[in-house]
Structures are given as structure tokens and as C-alpha cells.
Amino acid sequence: MSWWMAGFDGVPLTRGGWTFFLPDYDARYSEELRERLIDSAFAAIDGTLATRVRRSRHAETWVEHFDQVGGPAAYFKVLDPIRGLNRVARIFKRRRAAHVASISEHLRADAVGVPEILLLGAERRGGREIIVTARVEGFSIARHLRRAKLASRRVVLRALGAEVARLHRAGYIHGDLSPFNVFVTALEPPQFVFIDHERTRRTVMSRFARPRMRNLVQLGHLELFDVTNTDRMRVWCGYAAAFSARRRRAERRRVAAMLRERIAKDRKGGVAGRVAASLGPRREAKGS
Template sequence: MAVPRGSQIADPLTTALQQGWKLTLAGTLAPELHRPVIRLALDTAAGTAGKRVRRSLHADTLLVELANQELFVKIIRPRRGLKRIRRWIRGAAAQHVVTIAAALQRDGFQAPAPMLWGSELRGGREIIVTARARGILMPRFLREAGHDLGRKRALLRALGAEIARLHLRGYLHGDLTPFNILCSRDDSDRFILLDHERTCRTWLSRFTRPRLRNLVQLGHFSLSGLTRTDRMRVWCAYAAVYHGTGRRRSEVYRLRRMIDQRRAKDLRKTAVPADPMVARGDAEKLPWRPRKSL
């Protein structure tokens, strides 16, 4: 059950209606695995299988094992209000992931291809099953790189160049955080991009602000082993590929300002005032005290 790549993503051959779910299996999945994968997906959706490894506002991701292969099962919760209308107009998120993963692979990027996807007919939930890709999450790589500065710097430059190529192809990643980027185990200079519910190919990628907002998602996290100079290496490598020369320096400085603004905004969201003076808006007079974790 290797991760499908490139032209391996074919039109689905099997659709199943089981336990209130409409499920589709990729044509690359071996026939003898159809029933086990469907059963495992349904058990995970019912809460009787899988270990949760990530939780967000809109989805839960669980890790399961089948035939000595680790799989990720993502359960997307139903949308409410305007978001529900938006999803109805745009179509199912699971189907979008299948389409955008195929497009990314055709354009030379690495993105895990779902082996099963579908939706709950009444509840409105969606499900996506993918094989675990051969890679190391970016935060873990930075921790493990340790004192191997040459290796770390080369990879950060490669990351900036990869994101530039992504934008040059017209893509904007929906959630470009370090936790959605794997350093490939098979190719040290390549990356596997995850979490494509909101990734799109759009003419907006030609404009500066949407592209920089993508880089703000990548750069506003504080990670162990990542310095301010390291961030600049990513940005400069990005600008070198996207612009060559010319606007390179001005765009890097603009990006740095946007990231500083985003980090200040994050701080305001996750802090409580030290006293009523701060609550009234005189934040410069007293420092903010971080809110204790729940």
C-alpha cells in the first residue's frame, strides 16, 4: 500500500454505501484490501478504532494500522452556518482533496493521495484515508538536525524554493504550517505537503499579498532550533526563485512586517491583561501575562 503518486491517481473503481456512508475507493487500491479499508474507516468514524494524533476546529486525524501499514484517517466535522453554505457551493472537502492532490502530483509536487474518501449521508461528516507518507515533520527535523548547520540551512533554502515553485504554478496552500510539511525520507531536498482541504489553484497567486499570507502561515510559529536568520534563509530562497532579482529585498521586508503583525495578533488572542489598565487598551504601560494552559 505505497502512497500513490502522479499518474497512479486514477478514476475510482469502487463506490460503496455502508452504515450511512457513501464511500469511494481509489483505483490504485488492491481489490483484496477494499473490505478491510472500508471496515477500518467505518470503525474509526464510529470511535472504536484509531489513535487520535491531531485535533483542529474542523477535523480529527487518527492513526490506524492495517497489514503492517500505518494509515491516517481524517474525520471532517460538518460545517455550520455560512460555512455550510460555502461547502455546499464548492462541493465536498474530501473530493476536493482528491482532485487537488492529483493536480499537485501532475505538476511535480509530492502530496499523499487518498485511498478512500466519502461523506456521511445524514450527519454531514466527511472521511479521508491516506497511507502514512515517508517523511519527517519539519519541527522534528529541526530538533534532530542539532548542530548539523549545513544540513539544516540547505533544507531551509530548499523549502523556500519549493514554496516559490508552488506559487509559480498557481497554487495557494490552505494551511501552510510547519506541521503540514514533511521532509521526504527518499529525497533529502524534497517535501511532502499535507492537509489540502483549502488548497487551491487560483489566479490570486499572482498577487503579492495572498502569497505572503501563505508564508506568514509558515513563519509565525516559534520552533525549537529555528532562528530568525533561518527564517530569513527561507524567505530569501523563496524570493530568489519567484523574483530572481528586482523586488526581492522589498518583498522580504514586507513579509517580515506581516509576520511580526501576525505574531502580535496571536499574542493578544492567547494572553490576559495584567491589570484593568491593560484591559482598557493601555498595553504599552504594562507587560502581558501569558494565559496558563488549560
């Protein structure tokens, strides 16, 4: 068992300067699918996989389909090496891929929706890592709200607030709770899956208002997707119903102030237009 994955079931594989880890692959994967996952992982690492989804500041994400070998569509997220002073801090922490495996297990145990992990890997010398997850069925909140009818939007937004409150009450703070990192997987009742957990933490900080408010501000980018202030208040009302009413008004003012500042920065940088273009045309709905 590799030191960086200590504490998890499964068999590590070393190949081409990388250590890979397939959780319980003997029980779930055919030999052919296992080999295809590793081959595609190397293609993503080399930048030659067929379809690239996006490039962020710290990672590159690719997608591949494995229907012909009995597997799902999979997303390959290649994490850049850690730079600067963060490299010192990383000495005392587990690898990012190992953290995703650990936090995903905790979230799943608390009945929070997370993607299925298909493969994890770490470069032995260069510092890069890879996280491969099965595609989540459904649509991101951003895409769902872009196309949903008014009644569906109202129900989903209130349920989203309640689900984020449940996440916080269980002790978690999501590292990047953007509308692209929450998927709607069912509507009656609404169900959600949270993705991208490299920075998600289970922490005592979830007891304090400010870290929780930051997550709500991240969700507040819903304004970029033609969602009104009233719609954003539906998220807040769904969220606030799970907490004490004693400081509800003060927290609402704090969220509003933080959100205005964040949106102003986005508009100044042209983020709204770029995101709207990436989502495509909105489907007009009666009452929207």
C-alpha cells in the same frame, strides 16, 4: 458513480449511511485490505479507533497500521459538518473530500509531493466526511528542524523556500502551510511532501503578493521550533530567488511585519509552549 465524486476513476460503495470511494482499488488493494480500511473508517467516525493523533477545530485525526494485510500505516481524518453561512457556499462547491482528490491529482501532475489517497467518504445526511491517506515517510519540517544538525538545517530551509516558490509559480496556494504540514522525505537533495489540502487552491490569486505572503507567514512559525531569524531568512532567500527582484525588499518587509503580528498573537495565547512540548526535547547539535 456518486455525484460528489463525478469525474474520478473508481467504484463508490454505500454502507451505513456513508458513500465511500476507493481510488482504483481493483488494481492496488486486496479485498481484505479494502474491508479493513472501511471498518477502520467507521471506527474513526465513531471515535473508537485505537490511536487518535489530534483534534483540531474542524476535524479529528486517527492512525491505524495495516502491515499484516499488505497495506501501509494510514491516517483517518474525520471532517466535522460545515456550519453557519459556509453551508450556503458549499451548495455551489464540490465536497471537501472530492476537492482533496482533485487538487492532489493536479499537484501530482505538477510533480508536487502529496500523500497517497487510500479512501474517501461522505455522510449522506449528516455532512461529515473522511479522508484516509497513507503515512508519509519522513518527518515534518517542525520535527526535522528540532533534531537536525546545523548544516542540514541550512540546506533544507533554502530548499524549502525554493519548493514553496515552485508551488506558487505553478498556481497553487496552500490552505494551511504550517511546519506540520510539510514533510521532509529525503535530504540529498531535499524533497518534500505537502499534506492537508482541504483548502489548497489552484487560483489566479497566486500571481499576487499578499496570498503568497500569507503562506510564508504560516511557515514563519518556524520560530516556535528554535529556528533563528537567520534561518527564517534562508527560507525567504530560497523563495525569492525564483521571483523577480524588482519588489523583493518591499515583500520582505511585508512578510516580516505580518509575521511579527502572528507570532505576538501566538505568544499571547501560549501557542509556543504547547507546540514545543508536543515536539519533545530537542536534540542538541554542534553549531546549533
